[in-house]
Amino acid sequence: MNLTHLSSGSPDQVFQFPSNCLKRVVAKYCKDNLTVPNIVHYIWFGSLSFEFMHFVSFLSAYKYQNPCMILFFHDMLPSGIWWNLLRQTVPNIVLVKVITPTHISGRRIKFIQHKADIFRLQILKEYGGIYLDTDQYILRSLDEFRNNECTMGVAHDGSVGSALIIAARNSRFIQKWIESYRSYDPKSWGGNSVTMATKLTEKCPALVRLHRHHCxxxxxxxxxxxxxxxxxxxxxxxxxxxxxxxxxxxxxxxxxxxxxxxxxxxxxxxxxxxxxxxxx
Known part of the structure; x- marks a missing residue:
């Protein structure tokens, strides 16, 4: 199976999530001697407009992280000039079709952001890699953090940011974070994402490496x-x-x-x- 064909062939190869086939592709093409595979993950939920700022984010990951592949998890594909330019510019984007979660721990999800909050953790548990929000930008390689089981950054207010997460497959910290969603509160904007991540880093400091906001x-x-x-x-x-x-x-x-x-x-x-x- 040729990775170039998967990412840039016409028509596109579109995987589902979860997928044993995709897991085999990841294992074959993204294996090196570091703990975290060099895969970048993006999530795209809803009918948002794909803007120039999103194009630059993907380009930054491609140029400065040089991942073996960029997995694009979506419920519907974007369109427009910047998406079309991205597909012409970045050859190793692999499309993954997703059915967005509707409930967490039996409670209906109120915000689309909460769907992305839980789904990013499921992705990292399944594959490992580098998760990026579409308004997160890479300025130099993150490879020095890829020998840690999990790495996250700390913002100016002391909270742990979830816009960039570097984690090994089946990371213990990610697993504990997923388990914390048993107490999911649909009305709490950042209760299970930023707030819970910060609490877990204080409770389980050995499971995650933290870097201050300037990094x-x-x-x-x-x-x-x-x-x-x-x-x-x-x-x-x-x-x-x-x-x-x-x-x-x-x-x-x-x-x-x-x-x-x-x-x-x-x-x-x-x-x-x-x-x-x-x-x-």
Whole structure:
């Protein structure tokens, strides 16, 4: 079985989740001497618009992590110019069709974000790898963390972020996190995601390696939009897109050239390998 055929053939090979066939493909093509396989996972639930900012996220993972494959878990495929450009630019995206969960521990899921919260853990338990939110960006290789059973970043407020999770298959920390959903509260926005992850890291510190915000998260979201922050020490950036959607939707290959803030700088770095403003 040829991986290039799986990811870029026409028509696309679309797997289901879970899939023993996909598990065999992962075992065959993504095995190296590190604990965490070099697979990147993205989740796409709902009829969202695939924007330039999403294109840049995928491109960052492809360029700077160089994964053996990018698994794209979706209930419906996006469309549009940026999705089409991504499929032409990144050759190792593997499509995985998903039936989104409707209940957790017998309780109906209220928010689509909660569906992604639990599903990312199920993905990592099944395959291991690097989970990324679609507003998370990789700036340099995460390979030095791939010998840990689980690695996560800490935000400016001391909470553990779930936009980037690096975990081995059947990670003990991920398993405990999944088990915590027995007490799932549909009305609590971050109760079982950020809050529970933070509690579990305090309860089971030996099961997860934590890194401070300057490695994977910024001190505060406003630093991205209102300033030029020095991010050369960062492995990854989460852009906290809520509240900034209109501004982010205005960015494209043309406008990013003169965007004078942190996002403009690292977008240019991902796209062109150079963070400097274009003055002309």
């Amino acid at each position: 994977m998260f910024f001190p505060h979201g406003l630093v991205l939009y209102n300033q030029n922050y020095k991010w050369s020490h960062s492995y990854a950036i989460h852009i906290f897109k809520n509240g900034h959607i209109n501004m982010l939707k205005s960015i494209n290959f043309d406008t990013v050239r003169k965007l004078n803030n942190t996002i403009g700088a690292f977008f240019r770095y991902i796209l062109h390998g150079n963070k400097e403003l274009c003055r002309k």
